[in-house]
Amino acid sequence: MIHEVDEGLRRLLGESGLEASGVEVVFDAPTRDWAARRTAPTVCVFLYHIREDATRRGSGTGEVYDADGHLVARRSPPRWFELTYLVTAWASRPQDEHRLLSQVLTCLVDHDTLPARLLSGTLAELGLTVGLDTAGSALDAPAASDVWSALGGELKASLGVRVRAPLAGVATATAPPVTEGLVVRSAARREGGAAEPGRRLRYTETTDPGPDGFAGPRERGPGPARRHRRGDRRP
Known part of the structure; x- marks a missing residue:
């Protein structure tokens, strides 16, 4: 999920014209050594x-269906995480850095969420909103000065960006759907008597499985129509 958020931010910043103007968007730690190697x-x-x-932690499980409408797995609810980024601009002159940072700020504050078209992987599959908060006053994270001190670099202008993203729950495969009914075969009490035909239980459409029972391959019919309750998300 983290790398998918990175990719969403990279795509969003790319749409602002940074990549077209030759500006690199990277996710490296801005240490002193890294800054010395930067050339563009x-x-x-x-x-x-x-x-x-933790306030958004859910319980229970959800159902996962295949293309034919059969239940194939049960998935625990997603867990929500807050990812906090330190965004900085690097150029040969402070004026150029401020111009870049202004361009980034204009792009990010125009979005309260990462647009769905920019999401990939599990974020796109879940179809949930990925929140975006730029330079907000409620960022509950280490101060920028503490971060710069830990990195061993010099303090410079930066933006705090927080992303609220879901981590997909764990899916557990279910048993394949029942496509044949149960057949009970009985035999005559006297020796040498022929076995009586199988008796159908519960499923009226069940046929006699033959001498091999249900071990052989069988075709699976279309899945049952799903009933949608009010409030269910439809694709």
Whole structure:
């Protein structure tokens, strides 16, 4: 999920025109050594804090269906996490860095969420909203000065960006659907008597399985129509 959030941010910043103007968007730690090796204008999006939003933790399980409508798995609810980034601009002059940072700020504050078209992987599959908070006052994360001190670099202008994203739950495969009914075969009490035909239980459409029972391959019919309750999300 974390790398998918990174990719969503990279795509969003790319739409602002940074990539077209030759500006790199990277996710490296802006240490002193890294800054000394930098040669091109760069926007650095550094992830430095991750914590779970326990208030959004759910319970129970959800159902996963295949293309034919058969139940194939049960999945635990997603867990929500807050990812906090330190966004900085790097150029040869402070004026150029401020221009880049202004361009980034304009792009990010225009979005309260990461657009669905920019999501990939599990974030796209879940179809849930990925929140985006830029330079907010409620960022509950280490101060920028503490981050710079830990990195061993010099303090410079930066943006705090927080993303609230879901981590997909664990899916557990279910047993295949029942496509044949139960047949009970009885035999005559006297010796040498022929076995009586199988008796159908519960499933009136069940046929006699033959001498091999249900061990042989059988075709699976279309899945049952799913009933949608009010409030269910439809694709």
